[in-house]
Structures are given as C-alpha cells and as structure tokens.
Amino acid sequence: MEELARLAGITVRTLRFYRERKLIPPPRREGRIAWYDDHHLARLRTIAALLERGHTLSGIADLTETFDHGRDVGDLLGLGAPTEEEPVRLTPEELADHFTGEVTAENLAAAMELGYVGTDGENLVHISRRLLDVSAALVREGIPLAEVLGAATRVREHADALAELFADLVLRHGPEEDLQRLRPLARSVVEAEVSLAMDRKLRKRD
Incomplete structure (x- = not known):
C-alpha cells in the first residue's frame, strides 16, 4: 500500500479513503499480503x-461504478463483425477532455447502453471516431450531451430501418456477399437523402 501511494503521489491515508469509497478495486490477496498492480x-x-x-469524489465514484459494470470491448465491437468505422481507445480523462463537464455517470451509462462506449481494462473504447468527433462538436456548440445521446437513440432506430431496407433489396437480387461490397452505395444514398432533407x-424556415 505504501509503494502504491508513493507511485501515485498520494498519502496512504488518502489511499485508504479511496478504498473505503470503493473508488479502486480491492487488492489481490495471498494470505495476509495484499498485492496491488498497474491497474490500481x-x-x-x-x-x-x-x-x-x-x-x-461522489461523481467519480458514480463514474467508476458505471465503468466497472459497463459493456466490455468484445461486446461493443462484436466478434469479427465487418465495419467501416474506426474504434478509438481513450482513457477516462481523455474522454472527459472531449466532453468538458458532460461526462457524468448517467451520460456514460447511456453511451454504453447505446453501444457507443465499452470498457477495455482501465481504458474506454468508442466504437466510431466519426461519431465521437461529431458528438464532441455538437457539445461544443452548446447542445447538452444527454440530448445528443437521446437524439442518437432515435437516429439508431431510423438507421436500422434503412439498413434493413437496403439489405432486403440486395438479397432479393444477389448473394449475401454483395452486402459488404455494396454497402458504400447504401451510405451514399442515405447521405444524399439527408442532405436533401436538410x-x-x-x-421551410426561410
């Protein structure tokens, strides 16, 4: 415990307090010896x-509880599922820098439930760099992160319906392998239609 406190730059008393508040996981024990590691x-x-x-500290306690019980990166990304999106690995403090003042336990839990964020050891993984950048840009424009995530839930419903429509169209006229090959066409159609809808x-507003 003394060695861990020294490496972390805190007092043993502070470390004990963090343990009591369950801000850090318990050590691995061998008899009367408690072992801490790099994760601690x-x-x-x-x-x-x-x-x-x-x-x-209360907010951090909520975050760590959500963090410890969130979806892991395997659940988030699936097992070998094809994707055009680039996952982003982040530390919790890097995520906080992207969404200054908006990374609450509630928002983190909502992002995990939506499938945007998963855990990988002490780090977080966001499923898509594009979605991360767009979400952060919207928050910088003054839109609360909770509302961004709420809108994302509705967008997800429409996106699933559009993907189902395109998949049915392709599979009626070709093999399943065509889905991966033709998916850029689906993306182009959706981007063009959203642009025209905007x-x-x-x-109408003019």
Whole structure:
C-alpha cells in the first residue's frame, strides 16, 4: 500500500479513503499480503486527473461504478463483425477532455447502453471516431450531451430501418456477399437523402 501511494503521489491515508469509497478495486490477496498492480495505479492516476478537471469524489465514484459494470470491448465491437468505422481507445480523462463537464455517470451509462462506449481494462473504447468527433462538436456548440445521446437513440432506430431496407433489396437480387461490397452505395444514398432533407427543412424556415 505504501509503494502504491508513493507511485501515485498520494498519502496512504488518502489511499485508504479511496478504498473505503470503493473508488479502486480491492487488492489481490495471498494470505495476509495484499498485492496491488498497474491497474490500481492507472485508476489512481485517473482519479487525480478527474479531480483536476473539477469532478467531485461522489461523481467519480458514480463514474467508476458505471465503468466497472459497463459493456466490455468484445461486446461493443462484436466478434469479427465487418465495419467501416474506426474504434478509438481513450482513457477516462481523455474522454472527459472531449466532453468538458458532460461526462457524468448517467451520460456514460447511456453511451454504453447505446453501444457507443465499452470498457477495455482501465481504458474506454468508442466504437466510431466519426461519431465521437461529431458528438464532441455538437457539445461544443452548446447542445447538452444527454440530448445528443437521446437524439442518437432515435437516429439508431431510423438507421436500422434503412439498413434493413437496403439489405432486403440486395438479397432479393444477389448473394449475401454483395452486402459488404455494396454497402458504400447504401451510405451514399442515405447521405444524399439527408442532405436533401436538410435543404427542404432550411427552405421551410426561410
């Protein structure tokens, strides 16, 4: 415990307090000896970074509980499922930097439930760099992250319906292998239609 506290730059008393608040997982025990490892040190450094960014210990406790019980990266990405999206590995403090003041336990749980975020040891993995960047840009424009995630849930429903429509169209006229080959065409159709729909919406508001 003394060695871990020294490496983390905190006192043993603070470390005991973090353990009592369950901010760090319990050590591995062999008889009367308690062993801490790099995961404990990484968690302590994450706590320090979040405190520096203005998070309270109560908020950090909620985040770590959500973090420890969230979906792991295997559930998030699937087992060898094809994707055009680029996953992004993040530390909790890096995620906090993307969404300043908006990374609450509720928002993190919503992102995990939506399938945007999973855990991988002490790190987080966002399923799509494009979605991460767009979500962060919307928050910077003043839209609360909770509302961005709520809108994403509705978009997901429409996206699933569009994917089903395109898959049915392709499979009626060709083998299943064509789905992967022709998916860029589906993306182009959706992007063009959304662009035209935005044109119609803007014209109505003028």
